Amino acid sequence: MFRLSYVLRVAVAVVVAIAGVAMVRGRGVGGEARASSVARTTMEKLGYRPLGDPTAVFEGDQELAWALERARPGPSGVGLARGEGGALRWRVVFPGGGEVQVTVDGLVWSLRRPVPSAPGPDLFPSLARARVEAAVAAAVTDPAEWHLVRAQSWREGGHTWERAWYVGGAGPLPSGWRRELELEMAGSTVVSWRRSVHPLGTDLGVVTGRMAELRTLRRPAMLGLAILVIGVLVAGAEAVAYRESLAPVRGIAYGLVTAFAGSFAADTLTSAPVQGVVLALVVAVLPVWTELPTSRLHLGAAAGVALAGVTIAGRAIILGMGGWAPVTSPVPADMSAGRLLAESWAPALVEEPLLRGALPALAAPVVGWWGAALLAAPIGALLHPVPSVPVLASIGLELVLQAGLAVVARYAGIGGAVLARGTCEALVRRASFPAGTEWDRFALLGVAVGTVLLLWPRRRE
């Protein structure tokens, strides 16, 4: 019997590992190497040979990308966000001077080269126009669509500078959108250009409106968490009054880890210490609630992989049913391993002990464990949904995730829920970060821990 159970665990570990790797493989923002090569080639075409190996930083315009996806549903919208829409770009900076923005699909979005000491002879306006048009033809894929709307020229630093503004209509972008290009020449050398996109207000509004609505809906969830923290405070005071056994050392350690993780996450820099203190209190009080299920960490990662699969499939289902859910992942504030780990694990460390530990423990005497778990689900569902059309679709998807975490907490305890949530978040958020195996490793941290725990031989009971 024991041997059969271990064989089952090995089988689960193998499935979890394969599923985890399959989920991160090929995901992530690509095009970094191509961006560097395109940037160098473009600079060389302009007669400037950049020195040194460039550094590439990913930049994204979140609202623009999602507005394009919303306006042009399906793969074409995603393609526009990565290409002609210019929503997802690599900023390539050469150490010897020169900077180019290249879209993920390899389109040069903006360029700035050092002004040469001898930029060529100053041009008469008529000659300058021909030169500018030739430069524009090299900068865009459909030059016939573009026309000059304004030009300017001035003397500076002993050279004549020319600046021209072009408008390219909608082109491949959705109807009502507008493309613009601003180009500068010093003497007879093109020194910079920059493209921009003006979205149709209503297309952008659908996305920004949904984001504002979700921010509004997040407030009651935060209020719920605040009330929950008050309940934990009262429970802690009672525990001290009745001299019940607490876990202060474990609480302090957990609080420090939470504060450390939160300090790397996007919007929690100031609140990280507060979260650390609150979570220290919650974890210290947990032993008082003896009816909480025991933690079984080895089940957590497997559940996390399953929940990540549900989340990814859920967005596809929303799209398939005619709704809209963003394909492009949320753009992180910066690209670092610390950010990936913090954004994945900070919500797990902060929210799971509260929603799957404190709330069920406090409310279970009144509404039962499952009733309390169902109370926690809507609160958790309102904390992090991404915009969708209809807006209730993404909240519903989050609700499914929260219900899944409640089930995990019931059978694997709070520790299992933390591991499941962290693993799930890391696998889902993997797509926001650059492609590459080193990033995959960070995303698979929870899966690796779960696999080791599953394979770890346990004592015969």
Place this chain on the structure above:
Amino acid sequence: MRLAAGGAAAVVIAAAAIWLPVPRRGAPAPWSAAAAAERAERELPALGVLWGKVRGWERVGAGWTVSWQPTHGMWLVRAWVPDAPRAVRWRIEAASWLPGVRLTMRAARALVEADGGLAQERDRLGRRDWLVGGAALLGALPAGRELPVHPTPRRPWLEAVLVGLLVAGAAARHLVPGTPSRGWRHAVSWSGVCLIALTPWLAALARPVFRTGVRPWVAELAFGTAATVVLGALLFGARRFPAIAGSAPAAWLPAALGAGVLMGRLEPAEWLVSVAGLTLRLPALAAAAVIGGWVVALASDGLRELLRPVGASRRLVLAAVGVGAVAAAGPWIAVAVAIVLAAAFERGRGTWITTAVVSGWVVGSLLALVEWEAALRDAFVLLVAASAVAAVAALARTGAAVEAAES
């Protein structure tokens, strides 16, 4: 006979509290928010957009600020309608991403206060500006006048004291448990359920929750969720820290009710005037009074336990605290009086006293703040209901005393 006597005593004391002359604090609202909204719709220019439904209101100074928003939520029209026959002030805000929104010619003319005879408007399409006579109205939206805002004077130390008393009360009920009152638990629970059921209407009181770019049903959902979370926490508190069972202090209930009415007239709770604008104001006010009574009773339990060490001089200390509270509490005067009064009674009677004071406070505030007939009628209905409860309590107490004597 006893029932009638108890009811009559309550009515007489309440009537005395109503007719006793007190200094007035500003003019009461002569009409409801709905009437103010009708006036604004009648008097203001169309602004070139569909206003949508009335979403919320707030009493600001001597007038009502009313908000309209269409279902798509792309813009928000607000107007301040003064009680006096002066011009209605308005303001329109649109979502920043919305293109091409601009005022109508009439609205632009109204804004620059040009009379209709000039008619020299020029529509500068590129700039979305209006040139009206010699005045230029630059840009499009937001447009309109700054609306008056309601000052929200806060008394943080009073709030802190109240929170401290609530925590002390919760600890007292938990550490020194008594027999929980089933009746009060049901009353508080059903009041909470009633308020949760009323949240679609109560959302009108949460005017700031309606913002441009957010559809009104989402704003209402957010408010409803927040209200449900808070009321759910209160219901949980009512079960965890229940009111203690005890007989009603029948002789004191009319006095508590009258004191509440008087406090309400002296220092009315100004937020109640917005509640009075609701169609379903009566159940909302009654439920708020019951829940408020339970919360204040919890705080009074805290005060009672905190004063327990002073022993025999407790009543003296309570009297001193009461005098201090009346002097310093300002708009919290009724709450402070209720806490001190209830702390003077034994635990089982405190919730009766506080609920009577809070009910009277609600009635007194409405009498001081509103002038339109429907709200005054409902205030009197609430007063009669509270008096009836006091009368029934007197009857029940008499019956219990008779039974005890016979046995």
